[in-house]
Amino acid sequence: MDRRKFIKNAASFVTLPLLLNGQAIQVLGANSGINLEQTKGRALVLIQLDGGNDGLNTLIPLNMYDNLVKVRPDVVLPENKILSLNDLQGVHTSMSGVKSLFEEEKMMFIQNVGYPQPNLSHFRSKEILLSASDSKSNVESGWFGRYLELLHPEYPENYPDNTNPHPLAISIGSSSSPTCQGDMTNLGIVLQNLNTSYESQSNNTTYTDTPYGYELEYVTKVMLSTEKYLEVVSEVSELSESSSLLWPEAKANSLADKLKIVARLIAGGLTTPIYIVNLGGFDTHATQVVAGETHTGKHAELLQKVSEASLAFQDELKQHGNEDDVLSLIYSEFGRRIGSNKSDGTDHGAAFPMMLFGSQVNPTVFGENPVIPEEVEKKTNVKMKVDFRSVYASILHHWFDVDDSEIKNILFNEFEILPILKSSVDVSELNNKSKELKLLPVYPNPIKNTSEIQFSSVDGWVSLKLYTLSGQLVKILMDKSVTEENQSVSFSRDGLANGNYLLVLQNKNIKDSQIISLQ
Secondary structure, three states: OOHHHHHHHHHHHHOOEEEEOOEEEEOOOOOOOOOHHHHOOOEEEEEEEOOOOOHHHOEEEHHHHHHHHHHOOOOOOOHHHOEEOOOOEEEOOOOHHHHHHHHOOOEEEEEEEEOOOOOOOHHHHHHHHHHOOOOOOOOOOOHHHHHHHHHOOOOOOOOOOOOOOOOOEEEEOOOOOHHHEOOOOEOOEEEOOOOOOOOOOOOOOOOOOOHHHHHHHHHHHHHHHHHHHHHHHHHHHOOOOOOOOOOOOOOOOHHHHHHHHHHHHHHOOOOOOEEEEEEOOOOOOOOOOEOOEOOOOHHHHHHHHHHHHHHHHHHHHHHOOOHHHEEEEEEEOOOEOOOOOOOOOOOEOOOEEEEEEOOOEOOOEEOOOOOOOOOOOOOOOOOOOEEHHHHHHHHHHHHOOOOHHHHHHHHOOOOOOOOOEOOOOOHHHOOOOOOOOEEOOOEOOOEOOEEEEEEEOOOEEEEEEEEEOOOOEEEEEEEEEEOOOEEEEEEEOOOOOOEEEEEEEEEOOEEEEEEEEEO
């Protein structure tokens, strides 16, 4: 039987649940840990908020607050309970941990994320988000699974081995994530806790020369691999202990419990490049808030869990000295509608904010605030401005250094690369890669009055211009010929409004860009 047909036929067996020491574990096509040179030793942590998070109650557009009061009077957060990030945006009162990460320059918000022709079914929208397909296509593989298959085209033959001893992907919970589904099989393992173990049956079985025999042999190999991976995970988990004092008590916050496992595995030296965790409960059609006390209620409790878990996780990474190697993304399958309903809740909506956090992120609010009309119809939604696949493309490009042509293959199309990392890491590659042209990190950023902009260039004509994020030119800072490699330009806001702007440095056909914030 053709190998790929064989794996395809085996897929239905791969997700059968097993009981391991009384704990349920999902057996997947367990792959090896990726070569460190291929992922630059970095890890991505995906935090899924299941149910559809209310973005307008998470990241509040302060300049639209009066209209929010009019269109969602039953759920809107009292103005004095908003934790301001700057003059334009604030976060929910229960998200003090997120505010702290933003102030520590470790949190980035990406506004108005979605996709064209959104689907408001939980099941279908999750399919779209996790597969990175458009709303009209049905794609069985996951976006990160396709990336992993590019690096490991011969999987699952001879995995794991000495070169690749660690799981390629780990989901913390009770089920596998379609995010890591390849064309033929999933490429990860699932852990419920650090005590999960499995003892496979002997591999001395003789398999019949039939499709069923091939499939049975394949499942047996997967189980043997799973056993080896779990042994490695158990060994690694013993090499570190939790150090942060910010973790909530065990079982008080399920998301924190899962991230605590992830942090411990990373601290122990596991080279797995992607971890997936989730927190449910965000389908807040009713009783999203407590009537008359809208800063409390179901959504406030969920946001507090997200906030305190994220802060503790980042602190744990810092304690072990590996926060520079971990990037975390918080997202949901869709947002909620602009107007509230009659049940103290909100209904399924379209665009939503994503949150990226880590020591390497560009610490800003990317994108303009959503426009909130004074009156809305029942089905009025936040308009999408950023395609969610641009976020994935930016992660692949900046974090994992994937070539643009490969990104196009993984995501089926070309998408805008966003400046998600600080300039000292990868933002200098935003437009055209060059060792001869580079914007250095702007400091201070956000800018209150003045700042010094430094860059390096070769001899020749150089322009440095400031644009709005929508592409409108607002200021020319330099437009002349230079002869020295290192340059410095004084910047003064000169009455420019608060918000995010894009600096563009250009020498001939080479560009470098960086987002700055004015506050």
